[in-house]
Amino acid sequence: MNFRQLTLLMLTIVSGSLVSGLYAITRDQINNNREQFEEKQLDAVVNDDLLTLTKVDETHYTLTNVDSAAGSVTLITTQDGYNGVITLWVATDEVGDIRGVRTASHRETPGIGDIIEHEVSAWIDQFAETAEPVDIVSGATITTRAVINAVNNHLDDSFTEDSSVREKPNE
Amino acid sequence: MNDYLSITKDGLWSNNPALVQLLGLCPLLAVSNTFVTALGLGLVTLLVLTAANMIISLLRNLLHDAIRLPVQILIIATLVTLADIALQSWYFELHQRIGLFVALIVTNCTLLGRAEVFASRNPLLASMIDGITMGLGFLWVLLIMGTAREIFGHGTLFHNLHLLFGDKDVTLHFTDTGFLLMALPPGAFLTLGCLIALKNYLEMRRRERGKTLSVPN
Numbered sequence: 001m002n003f004r005q006l007t008l009l010m011l012t013i014v015s016g017s018l019v020s021g022l023y024a025i026t027r028d029q030i031n032n033n034r035e036q037f038e039e040k041q042l043d044a045v046v047n048d049d050l051l052t053l054t055k056v057d058e059t060h061y062t063l064t065n066v067d068s069a070a071g072s073v074t075l076i077t078t079q080d081g082y083n084g085v086i087t088l089w090v091a092t093d094e095v096g097d098i099r100g101v102r103t104a105s106h107r108e109t110p111g112i113g114d115i116i117e118h119e120v121s122a123w124i125d126q127f128a129e130t131a132e133p134v135d136i137v138s139g140a141t142i143t144t145r146a147v148i149n150a151v152n153n154h155l156d157d158s159f160t161e162d163s164s165v166r167e168k169p170n171e
Numbered sequence: 172m173n174d175y176l177s178i179t180k181d182g183l184w185s186n187n188p189a190l191v192q193l194l195g196l197c198p199l200l201a202v203s204n205t206f207v208t209a210l211g212l213g214l215v216t217l218l219v220l221t222a223a224n225m226i227i228s229l230l231r232n233l234l235h236d237a238i239r240l241p242v243q244i245l246i247i248a249t250l251v252t253l254a255d256i257a258l259q260s261w262y263f264e265l266h267q268r269i270g271l272f273v274a275l276i277v278t279n280c281t282l283l284g285r286a287e288v289f290a291s292r293n294p295l296l297a298s299m300i301d302g303i304t305m306g307l308g309f310l311w312v313l314l315i316m317g318t319a320r321e322i323f324g325h326g327t328l329f330h331n332l333h334l335l336f337g338d339k340d341v342t343l344h345f346t347d348t349g350f351l352l353m354a355l356p357p358g359a360f361l362t363l364g365c366l367i368a369l370k371n372y373l374e375m376r377r378r379e380r381g382k383t384l385s386v387p388n
Contacts, residue, residue: 004235011230011242015249022253026260033263110204111324111351 042073045089045102069094078150082142083107090151096159101127101151113143175300182304189312190370194280198272200359207331208269209317215273217306219250220282224302227290243286251276265334281309316362324354
């Protein structure tokens with residue numbers, strides 16, 4: 001082995017150990033951050049401090065109020081958006097009334113379809129007021145309709161009683 | 172001392188990586204749609220560029236031509252990965268926004284360009300100053316673009332700044348509806364084009380003024 005190969009080998013070993021060393025130190029912290037971030041998102045969907053979240057699997061959480069069951073939070077997906085898959089967290093109570101809906105991921109057009117993000121607009125808060133029909137947004141018809149349909153399908157699949165959200169009729 | 176001054180002037184203005192060398196356009200265009208993402212990625216680039224320049228400058232006498240490029244890439248990739256892991260552990264929510272582009276700093280030609288052109292031929296201190304000033308040159312262009320695109324594209328400024336500094340939300344709201352084109356990628360090209368034009372105009376005016384002054388009556 002000559003000097004050049006030795007240099008390259010040594011540098012590779014040093015770099016590799018630096019990266020894996022830092023990863024080993026921060027791994028717990030990073031996992032912790034990720035869980036906290038997810039919990040924060042879920043708390044925002046449920047929007048009720050009294051309820052406890054229990055994880056069933058990656059896409060399903062149950063809600064309990066002290067001892068009694070108080071509903072569930074489910075990750076649903078739809079392909080009907082303008083650009084790729086939209087995933088949504090939907091929190092419901094026991095009879096199928098919506099506690100809240102939040103967009104988990106989407107690839108809708110920035111500035112148009114991204115109104116379904118809570119950070120961008122309060123549009124998605126309308127779901128929490130179940131008595132009221134939800135607005136379709138002009139310019140983002142496909143996106144908003146996809147979200148409403150996805151939530152409706154979820155409610156139809158999970159609950160017998162008809163509690164679907166209605167689109168606001170044209171005036 | 173004059174050397175360091177000219178290195179500084181090179182990085183910040185006359186050989187600015189974003190406005191003159193036009194290197195690193197991919198992250199420049201991608202993260203300049205809001206102020207915070209621009210600031211975040213600009214700072215990470217500044218740190219990685221400075222560290223990479225210093226390490227490569229220290230190793231420059233060890234490196235034979237045959238292995239120089241692989242070693243430079245190796246060092247840059249290592250530093251970027253370290254920065255990526257550090258971001259995930261300290262600024263997780265910011266990482267959720269710019270994470271994709273942090274990894275792409277490896278392919279930012281500014282870094283390899285400076286390593287190859289400058290750091291592998293110059294002593295430590297000069298390389299460090301070159302790294303800092305080139306990084307700052309990249310950062311200030313990013314910040315101007317981020318500010319302009321956030322104001323015109325989203326109608327806000329400093330949105331999400333609390334992801335970087337503290338807990339206080341300091342967002343300024345101007346309008347509810349922005350000018351969409353500025354938030355989309357074409358807005359980045361337009362802003363960058365305007366900045367380059369402005370810089371060239373200033374340079375031209377200075378040259379002409381220089382000319383009229385030097386002509387004897």
